[in-house]
Amino acid sequence: GAGVSQTPSNKVTEKGKYVELRCDPISGHTALYWYRQSLGQGPEFLIYFQGTGAADDSGLPNDRFFAVRPEGSVSTLKIQRTERGDSAMYLCASSLAGKNTGELFFGEGSRLTVL
């Protein structure tokens, strides 16, 4: 597609439930990033994929968070046993890895609300 696409745009769930958030990057972008943005804060890095592999998952807050990118394109962020503190905007970005431009292309985000 023309830009990074994220679905759903909004997700409301109950505490303890399982959630999946999807990201479809720009075609041809091999690098994919997940960020989390809480209200009044800047985006915080969660995980970086180079192709199919998670090259850097140092930002994942705990083992309830997991992400996959099985075919090197679409990625899914998975959150188990959601907690109210997980409520945030989840942002996905992609880039042309290896170009070293520093320019990330962001989607519009998925807003997660845990009741």
Added chain:
Amino acid sequence: AQSVAQPEDQVNVAEGNPLTVKCTYSVSGNPYLFWYVQYPNRGLQFLLKYITGDNLVKGSYGFEAEFNKSQTSFHLKKPSALVSDSALYFCAVRDIRSNFGNEKLTFGTGTRLTIIP
């Protein structure tokens, strides 16, 4: 660890006046610095970057930023503000320890810029 600070949560500027949005950074080694803008109901958009070379960098929509190593600053500027510049602006720094290809960024907390007609 690297970090950026945006000391102003909110900046108000009259239309047509010059604007400045402040950013200071802390890194070990040479920084890679960026500005991103977030319009309402839109994703973050790249505005400009400093990697090396000229300290004054120009970006989209008439914005520019000046890298000042002695003051560890990277302030965003525009000579004449437009109402359409009203948005949330984020300064970011690249993790210099990351491997080539990993362009993860550390963002500031953002500054809301409001241009008053």
